[in-house]
Amino acid sequence: MFFSGFISKLHGTSKRTTNHLTIFYRFVSVSASSITSLSPQDRNKLLATLLSNCTSLARVRRIHGDIFRSRILDQYPIPFLWNNIMRSYIRHDSPLDAVQVYLDMVRSNVLPDRYTLPIVIKAAVQIHDFPMGKQLHSVAVRLGFVGDEFCESGFITLYFKAGEFVNARNVFDENPERKLGSWNAIVGGLNHAGRASEAVEMFMEMKKSGFEPDDFTMVSVTSACGRLGNLSLAFQLHKCVLQAKSEDKSDIMMMNSLIDMYGKCGRMDLASQVFEKMPQRNVVSWSSMITSYAANGNTLEALECFRQMRDIGVKPNKVTFVGVLSACVHGGLVEEGKTYFAMMKSEFELEPSLSHYGCIVDLLSRDGQLEEAKKVVEGMPMKPNVMVWGCLMGGCEKFGDVEMAEWVARHMVELEPWNDGVYVVLANVYAVRGMWEDVERVRNMMKQKKLAKVPAYSYASTTF
Numbered sequence: 431m432f433f434s435g436f437i438s439k440l441h442g443t444s445k446r447t448t449n450h451l452t453i454f455y456r457f458v459s460v461s462a463s464s465i466t467s468l469s470p471q472d473r474n475k476l477l478a479t480l481l482s483n484c485t486s487l488a489r490v491r492r493i494h495g496d497i498f499r500s501r502i503l504d505q506y507p508i509p510f511l512w513n514n515i516m517r518s519y520i521r522h523d524s525p526l527d528a529v530q531v532y533l534d535m536v537r538s539n540v541l542p543d544r545y546t547l548p549i550v551i552k553a554a555v556q557i558h559d560f561p562m563g564k565q566l567h568s569v570a571v572r573l574g575f576v577g578d579e580f581c582e583s584g585f586i587t588l589y590f591k592a593g594e595f596v597n598a599r600n601v602f603d604e605n606p607e608r609k610l611g612s613w614n615a616i617v618g619g620l621n622h623a624g625r626a627s628e629a630v631e632m633f634m635e636m637k638k639s640g641f642e643p644d645d646f647t648m649v650s651v652t653s654a655c656g657r658l659g660n661l662s663l664a665f666q667l668h669k670c671v672l673q674a675k676s677e678d679k680s681d682i683m684m685m686n687s688l689i690d691m692y693g694k695c696g697r698m699d700l701a702s703q704v705f706e707k708m709p710q711r712n713v714v715s716w717s718s719m720i721t722s723y724a725a726n727g728n729t730l731e732a733l734e735c736f737r738q739m740r741d742i743g744v745k746p747n748k749v750t751f752v753g754v755l756s757a758c759v760h761g762g763l764v765e766e767g768k769t770y771f772a773m774m775k776s777e778f779e780l781e782p783s784l785s786h787y788g789c790i791v792d793l794l795s796r797d798g799q800l801e802e803a804k805k806v807v808e809g810m811p812m813k814p815n816v817m818v819w820g821c822l823m824g825g826c827e828k829f830g831d832v833e834m835a836e837w838v839a840r841h842m843v844e845l846e847p848w849n850d851g852v853y854v855v856l857a858n859v860y861a862v863r864g865m866w867e868d869v870e871r872v873r874n875m876m877k878q879k880k881l882a883k884v885p886a887y888s889y890a891s892t893t894f
Contacts, residue, residue, distance in 0.1 A: 470506055477502075478514040487522040490515075494531075509535065509543045516549045525553035529562070542569065544578045551584035560592040577605050583615035590619030610641055618650040626657035643674050645684050652687040656694030664695050686714045693722025698731070713747050721753030729761030748780055755789035759796065767793045781811075788818045795825025800834050816845045827855050830862040850876055 477497060484490045494515050497503060503511060512535040519528040532550045535542070542550070547570055554563040567585055570576040576585075582605060589598035602608065602616050613636045620629035633651040636643070643651070648671050655663050671688060675681045685708050692701035701722050708715060716739040723732035736754050739746065746754075751774050758767030771790045774780040782790075787810050794803035803822050807814050819842045826835035835856055842852040853876050860868040 474502075474506065474511050477511060481514045481518040484518055484522070487519075487524055490518045490522055490524075491527075494518075503538065503540075507538065507540045509540055509546050512540060513543070513545050513549060516546070516553070520549060520552055520556075525556040528553040529557065529559070542573070544575050544581065547575055547578075548580040548584045551581070551588055555584075555588050555591050558591070560588065563588040563592070577607070579609040579611045582608065583611040586612060586615035586619055590615075590623055593623075595619075595623065595625075610644065610647070613639075613641055614644070614646045614650065617647060617654075621650045621654040621657070624657070626654040629654035630658070630663065643670060645674060645676075645681065648674050648684050649687040652684075652691040656691040659695050661695045661697065664691055664697075667691070680710065682708070682710055682712060682715065686712075686718050689715065689718040689722060693718065693725060696726055698722060698726055698728060711744075713744055713750065716744055717747065717750040717753055720750060721756065724753045724757035724760060727760050729757045729763065732757035733763075733766070746778060746780075748774075748783060748786070751780065751782075752785050752789065755786060755793070759789055759793045762793075762797065764793055764797045764799070784812060784815055784818065787812075787814070788821055791818055792821035792824070795822050796828070798825065798829050800825050800829065800831055804834065804837075814841070816842055816849075819845070820851070823852065823855050827858050827862075830859060832859055832863055832865070835859040847879075 477493070480493055481490060484493065497511065497515070512531060516528040516531045519525070519531065528549065532542075532546070532553070535546075547566055551563060551566055554560070554566065563585070567576070567588075570578075570581050570585070575581045582601060585601045586598050589595070589601065598616070598619055602612055605612065613632070617629050617632050617636065620626075620632060630651060633643070633647065633654075636647070648667070652664075652667050652671070655667055668688060671681075671684045674684065685704055688704045689701045692698070692704065701719065705711070705715060705719050716735065720732045720735050720739075723729075723735060732753060736746070736750070739750070751770065754770050755767055758764070758770065767790060771782065771786065774782055774786065787806065791803045791806055794800070794806065800822070803825060807818060807822060810818075819838055823835065823838045823842065825831070826838060839852050839856045842849075846852075853872050857869045857872040860866070860872065
């Protein structure tokens with residue numbers, strides 16, 4: 431009786447719809463009298479709150495299913511609830527679901543608003559659907575949202591991820607009244623594209639234009655500085671970080687970026703000072719210290735940091751273990767590396783990724799345990815990439831294992847037939863064994879394929 435009265439009061443729907451709207455009774459602890467007094471707008475806000483409070487993807491899908499069956503989305507064709515469903519899917523790392531909701535929304539003849547497009551752009555970037563992103567750009571132009579701060583920054587990021595740097599810059603340049611979000615997108619995009627000098631230059635231009643950086647800006651530009659290894663610039667950026675600190679917001683993200691920056695500049699003393707002065711630390715703080723120690727060849731310090739992290743109860747993540755395993759590679763600690771690799775699953779239920787497999791293959795190959803390294807490669811749950819094969823190839827070159835080198839070379843050529851690195855290393859293996867006819871054969875093969883030597887490139891020197 432209660433829901434029948436509630437439905438008829440709101441919009442007079444059928445009894446079948448009434449049954450589906452028990453969503454309110456199942457998910458919300460409010461009295462019947464309170465629910466009956468809800469307006470459609472308040473009910474939508476209530477559903478949006480439910481979605482934002484979801485702690486799992488399964489819960490999002492359950493609420494989405496109830497909303498779909500209730501036909502609420504059909505009865506009130508506005509983008510508000512659609513946006514909240516998409517946002518919840520993005521929050522729970524399910525961009526494909528978010529895209530599907532957007533397509534359903536379009537099929538329902540509901541026009542996107544200025545909040546819709548940034549959500550869908552983010553989903554398109556995450557699934558690398560750049561053609562869809564470009565279609566969204568056209569939609570934004572037609573609807574007049576292309577100059578919106580969040581749409582604009584989204585499209586800049588999209589084009590950078592697609593490798594279309596000119597288009598990214600065009601989006602940025604076309605709006606003379608750009609906001610901080612667009613500056614952050616251009617600085618971050620340049621940094622992630624490996625154009626660190628340009629990222630720093632854009633940061634300087636942003637400051638000259640009167641914009642004060644926030645934590646997102648500083649994380650990007652400190653990362654760019656780390657890539658450049660410019661210690662003088664690092665000191666200046668440290669001051670900027672202190673100026674950008676907000677009393678209302680945790681500065682842990684910026685402090686972590688300083689650790690990473692000083693680590694990449696080779697100043698672990700300064701990275702350690704930042705770390706020690708932090709009032710709060712998270713797993714990223716510890717991981718930044720560990721990976722920085724490892725990158726600078728401080729194996730024992732990296733492993734000691736990892737021990738301290740575990741002792742105080744901070745659970746490591748996959749990035750932490752990349753740092754730990756890299757430290758073992760630099761220190762030649764084979765048995766310790768094996769133990770940590772096994773620990774990922776046994777103690778912390780973390781599935782190793784390509785980076786972790788690359789580290790363990792590199793560790794074994796450098797120690798001459800090529801057969802064991804081969805077994806690891808063959809047992810990987812995912813397809814090895816050229817970097818993993820390259821680590822094994824580096825071991826073959828070091829220890830002159832011709833048979834293994836030929837086996838690895840076949841796989842590497844399949845992955846990158848245009849790259850000459852494998853041929854060069856294979857020729858070196860033959861040369862170590864005095865197999866000069868095979869050396870000449872490989873060189874002739876390179877000439878026939880018109881392969882050019884890639885300057886300063888070596889598979890064996892690849893780091894993870």
